Amino acid sequence: MAGKISSTDVHHIQGHNVDDMISDLPEGVLLHILSLLPTKDVVRTSVLATKWRHLWTYLSVFDFKIPYPLYNKSKDQNQNSVNCLLDLVGRLLRKSNCVERLSIDIFEIAVDGDKVSSLISSASKHKLQYLKLSLGVPNDKFALPHCFSAFESLNELCLGLKFTLCIPSDICFPSLKKLVVSDVTFANEESVQQLFSGCPVLQELTLYNCYWENIEQISVAISTLRKLTIYFDLCCVDDEDDYMTVMIDAVNLLSLSCTCHAAIRFIPVNLTSIVDAHVHLEDDSQLVPVLYVAHCIFELLSGLNNVKSLDITNDTLECLIDRTEVDLNLLPTFHNLTHLYVYNFTDESTATSGVLPDILRKTPKLEVLYIPTVVREYLDGEDSLLNSLPCCLKSSLKRLHILYFFGDEDEIEFVMLFLKNASFFREIQLANVEKVADIQDQLQSVGLGTYVEACCGLGHSRIIIFNRVQIPGCFLVQDLCRSLLLLVLPLVQIDLNNLIL
Amino acid sequence: MAEEKSQASSSKMLTLKASDGVLFEVELNIAKEMKTVQAYIDDCEDIETIPIPNVLGKHLAIVIEYIKKTNEEYDAEFEKQWNMDDLQLLLLAANYLNISGLQECLCKAIAKRIENKSPEYVRKVFNIENDHSPEEEAKLRKEYKWAFEGVDKD
Numbered sequence: 001m002a003g004k005i006s007s008t009d010v011h012h013i014q015g016h017n018v019d020d021m022i023s024d025l026p027e028g029v030l031l032h033i034l035s036l037l038p039t040k041d042v043v044r045t046s047v048l049a050t051k052w053r054h055l056w057t058y059l060s061v062f063d064f065k066i067p068y069p070l071y072n073k074s075k076d077q078n079q080n081s082v083n084c085l086l087d088l089v090g091r092l093l094r095k096s097n098c099v100e101r102l103s104i105d106i107f108e109i110a111v112d113g114d115k116v117s118s119l120i121s122s123a124s125k126h127k128l129q130y131l132k133l134s135l136g137v138p139n140d141k142f143a144l145p146h147c148f149s150a151f152e153s154l155n156e157l158c159l160g161l162k163f164t165l166c167i168p169s170d171i172c173f174p175s176l177k178k179l180v181v182s183d184v185t186f187a188n189e190e191s192v193q194q195l196f197s198g199c200p201v202l203q204e205l206t207l208y209n210c211y212w213e214n215i216e217q218i219s220v221a222i223s224t225l226r227k228l229t230i231y232f233d234l235c236c237v238d239d240e241d242d243y244m245t246v247m248i249d250a251v252n253l254l255s256l257s258c259t260c261h262a263a264i265r266f267i268p269v270n271l272t273s274i275v276d277a278h279v280h281l282e283d284d285s286q287l288v289p290v291l292y293v294a295h296c297i298f299e300l301l302s303g304l305n306n307v308k309s310l311d312i313t314n315d316t317l318e319c320l321i322d323r324t325e326v327d328l329n330l331l332p333t334f335h336n337l338t339h340l341y342v343y344n345f346t347d348e349s350t351a352t353s354g355v356l357p358d359i360l361r362k363t364p365k366l367e368v369l370y371i372p373t374v375v376r377e378y379l380d381g382e383d384s385l386l387n388s389l390p391c392c393l394k395s396s397l398k399r400l401h402i403l404y405f406f407g408d409e410d411e412i413e414f415v416m417l418f419l420k421n422a423s424f425f426r427e428i429q430l431a432n433v434e435k436v437a438d439i440q441d442q443l444q445s446v447g448l449g450t451y452v453e454a455c456c457g458l459g460h461s462r463i464i465i466f467n468r469v470q471i472p473g474c475f476l477v478q479d480l481c482r483s484l485l486l487l488v489l490p491l492v493q494i495d496l497n498n499l500i501l
Numbered sequence: 502m503a504e505e506k507s508q509a510s511s512s513k514m515l516t517l518k519a520s521d522g523v524l525f526e527v528e529l530n531i532a533k534e535m536k537t538v539q540a541y542i543d544d545c546e547d548i549e550t551i552p553i554p555n556v557l558g559k560h561l562a563i564v565i566e567y568i569k570k571t572n573e574e575y576d577a578e579f580e581k582q583w584n585m586d587d588l589q590l591l592l593l594a595a596n597y598l599n600i601s602g603l604q605e606c607l608c609k610a611i612a613k614r615i616e617n618k619s620p621e622y623v624r625k626v627f628n629i630e631n632d633h634s635p636e637e638e639a640k641l642r643k644e645y646k647w648a649f650e651g652v653d654k655d
Contacts, residue, residue: 021589022611022627029596029608036612043648047620047641050632070650085647 023051031058039063043088057096064089065105082106086115093122103132108162110137116161117145124150134160138185138211144168149198159184164213167191171198178204185211192218200224209233212244221249228253232260243288248303256304262319263288265296268303276309280345281316293319294326305332309339314372317342317353328358337363338396341370349373349404349432360390370401374414394423405430405463407439415465416446428465439463515542516550517565523558524550527565534568536599556594560587564594567603580610585626588614617653 022030034042034056042056064085069078089104102123116135123131124147131154136142142163149172151157157173160182169190173179176199186192192215196202202222206229212218220228228248248256249269257278258266264281279300283293297319304310320326340363344350352371357378360366378389390397400418405411415428433439436452440463443450453462513529517538532538532551541551553561567579583591588611595603615623624631633641642649 020628020630021593023629025592025596029592029604033608033612036609037616040648040651041616041618043645044620044652045623046645047633047638048624048631049629052629053641064647066647081647081650084644088645088647091644 023049027055027058030055035059035061054095057092058098060098060100062089062092062099062101063103063105065103066107067105068107069109079109082109082111083115086111086119090115090119090122093119093126097126099123099126100128101130102126102128103130103158104135105132105160106135108137109135110140111135113140113142113163116142120145121147124148127153129153130156132158132160134158134162134182136162138162138164138183140164141166141187144171146170148173158182165191167194167198169194171195173199174201176202178202180206180208181210182206182208183210185213186215187213189215189218196220196222203227205229207231215244217245217247219247219249221247223251225250225253227255229257230260231257232264243292258300261285261288262293262296262316266300266303268300271303272306274304274307276311277304277307278311279304279316280313281319282313282345283319290319290322291325294322298326298328298331302332305334306336307334308336309341310334310337311341311343313345314342314350314353315345317355317359320355320358321353328355329361331359331362334363335365338365338367340366340368342372343370343403344372351376357390360392363390364392365396366390366392367396368399368401369397370403372403374402374405374411376410376414378417379410379413389417389421393418393421393425396424397422398424398426399429400425400427401429401431403431405433405439407433407435407442412442412446415443415448419448419465426466430463430465433463436463515548517561518550518552519556519558519561520554521558523561525558525561525565531565531568534600534602535564536601537597553598555597557590560590560594563587563591564598564600564603567606568600571602571606576606579606580613583610585611585614589627619652622653 034045039062042059045052045056046054066082066085069075070081073081085106086104089102093099093102104119116133120133128151131151140163142161143166144161146168148168149170152174154173154176156178157176158180160180162183162185164185164187166187167190171194179199179202181195192212196205196219199222201224203224204227205220205222205225208229208231210232228250230246243263243265245265245267247267247269248271251270252273253271254273254275255277256271256274259278259280262281262283281293281297281300297316320328340359342352342356349372351373352375354375354377356371356375360369402411418428419425430439440450440452443463443465448465450463450465453464514526515529515532515538517525517527517532519525529542532542538551538553542548556564563583567575580588588607592604592607592611595607615626618626623629631638
């Protein structure tokens with residue numbers, strides 16, 4: 001901590017003195033206290049006394065926000081507040097030279113483009129590492145100033161300029177590692193390409209709620225990229241002919257997350273390094289031809305076949321349900337996939353998609369599987385060829401998690417089927433279980449070993465069904481505990497049937 | 502031989518003398534957490550009593566106890582016991598004695614107590630005299646209007 005009081009200074013300030021002690025602390029200590037306060041508080045200290053007037057400007061981290069308009073004020077008054085804040089920030093940036101992290105976050109209201117350009121220009125003179133700009137209204141146009149290229153030390157940028165952005169061709173962020181583009185409207189394909197090619201060392205890119213006017217294809221071709229998150233408005237497809245293509249060419253990409261309308265076509269190119277992927281594509285509009293959607297999803301999944309861990313929603317799988325449209329036998333094998341999580345985006349307890357058995361035929365190394373409910377397709381005795389048990393059951397599957405389990409006949413049959421046929425199986429976890437005791441009884445009555453685990457803080461319990469036969473070690477530990485208890489507590493009356501281990 | 506020596510030094514006791522004459526016997530390793538005291542010892546090895554002319558006995562006691570007991574739980578409860586005057590005096594003491602953990606704890610405590618408070622409240626709590634002219638203050642309040650919206654009522 002900078003600054004230390006000498007003993008002679010402090011000599012004045014012995015115990016009984018109720019004078020202004022705080023103002024006599026070394027500047028470094030005072031600044032440290034200020035750095036622990038929100039920016040609003042810090043700016044207010046300017047009026048405390050003349051000594052404090054400029055102290056706050058020596059800080060290096062600032063967070064200016066007007067998150068929503070004040071409802072007891074008129075639109076003009078709100079506009080006025082916003083302009084006043086932008087002027088304040090402008091003055092700070094001109095006076096100080098040590099700002100390192102700056103955030104300006106203003107609710108949706110028109111702002112003067114010149115003021116914004118001037119702010120950015122003033123900011124370029126600092127050694128900014130982090131910058132967040134979230135302001136503007138969608139219908140206004142704004143040209144990113146050229147001085148953005150002077151941000152040599154910028155590591156992280158959140159560009160939430162809600163305008164229709166025009167991006168200069170020489171834009172360059174030499175040190176930028178993380179970029180979040182949020183609520184931006186891109187006027188044309190060139191803008192998008194210029195922005196991406198201006199980030200030579202980019203590692204993380206997030207595209208959140210952007211609007212692509214008259215844009216048919218965008219290409220995310222960034223060789224240094226490790227993480228890509230795409231989150232588009234799930235209802236943004238309004239014109240049937242207006243489907244967009246997103247090409248992803250990132251050989252070092254480790255993590256991909258896509259949440260958007262199923263009409264968006266992803267073209268994965270050379271994603272050989274990919275480790276985990278999260279996919280939620282849905283089509284609520286029902287305007288898009290089912291065949292097109294099915295092909296898009298098929299293409300995306302095929303391009304992700306190197307992945308180790310995959311989160312995918314039931315809604316996405318449901319788009320592939322009609323087998324006459326797309327032959328899932330043509331899906332490549334997912335050689336590295338060990339963890340597969342299937343879940344519901346909206347209604348949590350919707351049944352697991354009937355497409356899952358087709359997917360599981362392509363996952364020979366699967367170790368952990370999460371599903372919302374049991375997969376009834378495996379119980380159809382008739383079409384046994386179509387729904388034969390997946391090979392990973394015998395070769396690698398260790399754990400199965402079922403999110404919703406109600407204890408009916410089919411469900412118990414499913415559990416028995418899996419346990420009987422699994423070689424490496426350790427356990428099945430049943431998550432949201434009501435009437436825990438009843439279901440435990442049912443399971444135990446068919447010879448399954450179970451124990452209950454309380455989920456801390458969630459108010460419900462999990463039932464774990466362990467594989468007695470296949471994993472003797474596991475079995476022994478459980479039974480050993482019971483035996484020990486029998487030895488140790490012979491005189492105590494305990495109803496062992498209700499003992500939860 | 503080295504073991505014996507280190508055993509001896511870790512149980513060596515030191516006396517600290519507060520500004521009001523109160524004496525505190527502390528173990529060497531406790532005293533060394535105060536970098537100012539450490540520097541004193543480095544300069545004069547055989548010293549047994551170290552004068553702390555700026556800190557009252559009452560506050561030195563609190564500081565020593567902090568050093569002995571500091572951990573996450575203790576720190577969280579520590580600041581609640583002291584009023585603003587004591588917090589400031591403790592911060593001055595921690596600053597003089599150069600104990601970084603305690604300084605950090607106290608800075609956080611002080612910041613917490615003035616968060617979202619009006620300038621009038623902050624002035625009162627710290628006894629800061631407002632030497633702005635009314636015109637100057639009005640001008641600042643107008644320029645920094647954004648910062649004065651939504652502040653806690655005193």
